[in-house]
Amino acid sequence: MAVKKIVTYPAEILEAECEPVKVFDKKLGKLLNDMYDTMLEFDGVGLAAPQIGLARQIAIVDIDDDFGTIEMINPEILETNGEQTGPEGCLSFPGLYGEVTRPEYVKIKAQDRKGKYFTLEAEDFLARAILHEIDHLHGVLFTSKVTRYLNEEELEGLESE
Ligand SMILES: [Zn+2]
Numbered sequence: 001m002a003v004k005k006i007v008t009y010p011a012e013i014l015e016a017e018c019e020p021v022k023v024f025d026k027k028l029g030k031l032l033n034d035m036y037d038t039m040l041e042f043d044g045v046g047l048a049a050p051q052i053g054l055a056r057q058i059a060i061v062d063i064d065d066d067f068g069t070i071e072m073i074n075p076e077i078l079e080t081n082g083e084q085t086g087p088e089g090c091l092s093f094p095g096l097y098g099e100v101t102r103p104e105y106v107k108i109k110a111q112d113r114k115g116k117y118f119t120l121e122a123e124d125f126l127a128r129a130i131l132h133e134i135d136h137l138h139g140v141l142f143t144s145k146v147t148r149y150l151n152e153e154e155l156e157g158l159e160s161e
Pocket residue numbers: 089090091092132136161
């Protein structure tokens with residue numbers, strides 16, 4: 001188990017465009033395992049590589065549902081539909097939560113840790129988490145999409161991405 005340090009805002013790497021992954025080796029597998037340990041340690045529902053200091057297109061999402069842990073390498077958004085507005089947080093902004101409007105549905109294409117391509121469709125909170133992480137890979141932070149910040153009373157029980 002290797003828990004990495006989370007990069008918090010402000011930091012240049014959080015606003016950088018990440019490089020695509022070209023080599024799918026054991027090191028990548030270990031990195032994904034470390035990202036998973038780090039996400040669990042900090043109680044997140046997702047984590048992107050720039051949040052541990054690596055400008056590479058790697059992100060994971062786990063909202064504790066039937067999908068389990070989704071590993072997304074070089075993810076691309078193929079389709080979005082609808083709209084949802086809800087609370088969002090981010091491990092790189094400890095204690096900060098705001099309402100963000102995102103598509104209700106997303107279809108993505110990505111590679112797994114072995115380089116194999118897959119497509120995935122998600123709705124509701126899972127779609128929100130996936131879109132939040134993909135934004136990270138392009139240097140886009142949720143604060144640029146917040147329409148209203150939440151106060152302490154509204155924060156109870158919310159998780160970060
Ligand atoms: Zn985040």
